[in-house]
Amino acid sequence: MHIRLLIRRSIIGCITVLFTTHVFAGDSKLSTEHVRKLSIEQSLGHKIFFDTNLSNPVGQSCASCHDPKTAFSEPDLDSPVSSGAEIGKIGTINTPTAMYAAFIPAFHFNSEEGLFIGGQFLDGRESTLEAQAKQPFLNPDEMNNPDKANVIEKIRNATYADDFKLVFGQDALDDIDAAYNHVAAAVASFERSVIFNPFTSKYDYYLAGMVELSEQEERGLHLFEAEDKGNCAACHPSQPLDEKPPLFTDFTYDNLGVPANQKILEIKGADFVDMGLGKTVKDHPNAEAGANNGKFKVSTLRNSAKTAPYMHNGVFTSLKEVVDFYNTRDVDPRWAEPEIAAGMNTEELGDLKLSDQEVDDIVAFLRTLSDGYELDEWATIDQRNIINLPYVRIEGQNVVSRIYSVQMEKTAAAQASSQYQVTRLKELSLTDNFQQSDMPYYSLDTGILEIPAIRKTHENGKQSTYVAQFKKAFINEQLIFELSYYKEWQ
Ligand code: HEC
Ligand code: HEC
Incomplete structure (x- = not known):
């Protein structure tokens, strides 16, 4: 009996495995197999994250801008910014991947290094995933609800209202502020699930000693790390730390001298500039006046092959263009003026003297950082x-x-x-x-x-x-x- 049951389980297990589609099979929906493994709180967060009724007018969810098919970033790869729920509304920042955001430390000043570190958003203005999750619902350029009460009213009428009470208690939707905190908690718990943090790239398997990189990828890795070559790892660490897989960001802030994106200026006006971190810390006791203008958080490079365009304003359309920029910013007239020249990093980039082949090698390496690599071993x-x-x-x-x-x-x-x-x-x-x-x-x-x-x-x-x-x-x-x-x- 015992064995027969197990065999049945094994065969059923088998069938579900065979029919599993991968999270990153290019689909905007998550596979049932992945969703089934979520805890109830994460599963509630999943429903909220994909609920297009939670905008004003209805039609936009978190997933509209953070689509699983493009590693939870904007699915329209030609667009540097995302459109809001209301027609004509548009943001000013290139929607980043929400993957691995769970690892971003709370915003803080590290006095030993004299650096600002961590925080959600590219300028670090919110400290935690929970605090971040409360913003898009009310942002007029995003989901555009007039207030918290409006969001909670929609959740009271949602098909998952009972799940909400199951997770947070029968009276969980009664008090607006408490309910809004629960919404943020559920969304954040979903963002902490394995779906957003799978560590299944070819490079992860390479670090685990299970696959080899191609010769070109191997050369790219070396160039990425070498201080006298790409020196990318100085800001995008590529080796495990305390046995934890690398996240390809040290969560610090830098001004790379990225040019303005004309497409954004056309929408927002010719004198639009985003001060980045400078805006967040303008009243911070440790901030030197003006020194942080134009600084943005170092991006994770995990899944960057899927998240074009690049940089805070989406000015670059391919990974090759990004690496070309690091390589020749200071010596090739094709690059337009930096958006904010003061405080631009001139020590670690701008004239790397990489050959075309070396640029291509680094790009090949970056492509090994996409999750969902299938190991074909039977x-x-x-x-x-x-x-x-x-x-x-x-x-x-x-x-x-x-x-x-x-x-x-x-x-x-x-x-x-x-x-x-x-x-x-x-x-x-x-x-x-x-x-x-x-x-x-x-x-x-x-x-x-x-x-x-x-x-x-x-x-x-x-x-x-x-x-x-x-x-x-x-x-x-x-x-x-x-x-x-x-x-x-x-
Ligand atoms: C209209 C598009 C849009 C919608 C809808 C949207 N986001 Fe975002 N998201 C963005 C943009 C743009 C940024 C970067 C903004 C900035 O840095 O100022 C961002 C940033 C983030 C970040 C921070 C990532 C990092 O590296 O710091 C997380 C996490 C995130 N969003 C989650 C969510 C969640 C959860 C929702 C739904 C509640 C949501 N987003 C809805 C566009 C959107
Ligand atoms: C001095 C620190 C620093 C160094 C060195 C550095 N980067 Fe970056 N990188 C950043 C910062 C900061 C950003 C975000 C800038 C922005 O949004 O404007 C970034 C963004 C990127 C992006 C865009 C990611 C996205 O999703 O938009 C890529 C790709 C990238 N870096 C690759 C590299 C490569 C390859 C190298 C080496 C050739 C490198 N970086 C060296 C700090 C650095």
Whole structure:
């Protein structure tokens, strides 16, 4: 009974895995598989984030400007700024990715380094994800609701009003201010979910020792880090820190001397300038007058291949143009005047002396930072009965699940039976978020190893795929896995 149930679970598991579409399959909706894994608070946040009734007039949600198909940034890649809910309204800042924003530290002044660090928005004007989430609903250039009461009234009438009460209590929608805080909390919890923070880029797998970069990507990485070359890592750190994967931003602020974007000036008037951090800290005791004008927060470069155009005003349309700019800002007349020349960084960029090939190499490296990289490695069994499992999730009730690479061979003593011994067991340094289609998993609690899909190549070259299940056994004090079930995929 027990085993039959498990097998059924395994087959059902299998089918759902096969039908899973990837979060980043170029779709504006999230896959059911991903949404199913959210906690109730995150799931409520998901509903709010995608609810187009929460604008005035209706029609715009957070996801209208932060679309999963473009790594939660503006989906119209030709547009430097996003349109508001009200026709004719338009913002002044290039909508950034909301991915990995959960890692931005609260805005603060670091007196040791004499630098402003962290904060939400490109000028750091809000400290936390929660504080950030309260703004777009009421911003006239965005969702344009007249006040909080208006937003809460819409939520009272939403299909998920009951979920809201389930998470925050029966009276959660009674008091406007308290309810508005809950809205922000739910949205922020969704933004902290694995959907926004997957760490599944080729570069993550490279750091985990699971894939190699191409020669060009490898050269690009070297140029990105070398102080006498790109020196990009000085502001966009590329190596793990305290065993945490790199976020490609140190959350500081800089004025890169980016030119104004004529498209924005046409809308906002020829003398429009965004002072950036300068505006946020104009009354801050540690701020020197004017020194922070034109500074913007260092962007994460994760998923930047999907978030064109670039910089706070979207003035550059491709990654190549961005790297060309860093390379030749000070020596090529094609670059227009900086938007704000005073305080522009002249030490770390402007004349990097990179060749065209080197610029292309850096761009190739940046492309390895997109999430959703598919590792095309199958579980296999070969003709000598060696089972190779590139990834196995090992999980148990009270332990953090981990990913291993495993090899098993049929025991010599038991050629005729179905006993296998483990001949390789290597822990891979991957986060728990790692998802691979049809990934085998082993439960420490039941001692059962499930393999949703394992491929065998026969002598005649034909391939079959099986569902298989093994059970742990100890024979002569040796750990053995006994094949308990297998079935060919039709
Ligand atoms: C009309 C387009 C639009 C809508 C709608 C919108 N945003 Fe944004 N979002 C932006 C822009 C533009 C910025 C950058 C603004 C700035 O820095 O001044 C931004 C910034 C952010 C950031 C900060 C990222 C960072 O690196 O600092 C987060 C997080 C975010 N938005 C989440 C949301 C959430 C949650 C909602 C819904 C409640 C939402 N946005 C609705 C356009 C939009
Ligand atoms: C002195 C710090 C610094 C250095 C060095 C630096 N960057 Fe940046 N980078 C920034 C800042 C600040 C921004 C945001 C500027 C803005 O929005 O105006 C940025 C933005 C970017 C963006 C645009 C991201 C987006 O979504 O709009 C890319 C791409 C980028 N940098 C790549 C690089 C590369 C490649 C290098 C090395 C050749 C590099 N950076 C070196 C500070 C730096």
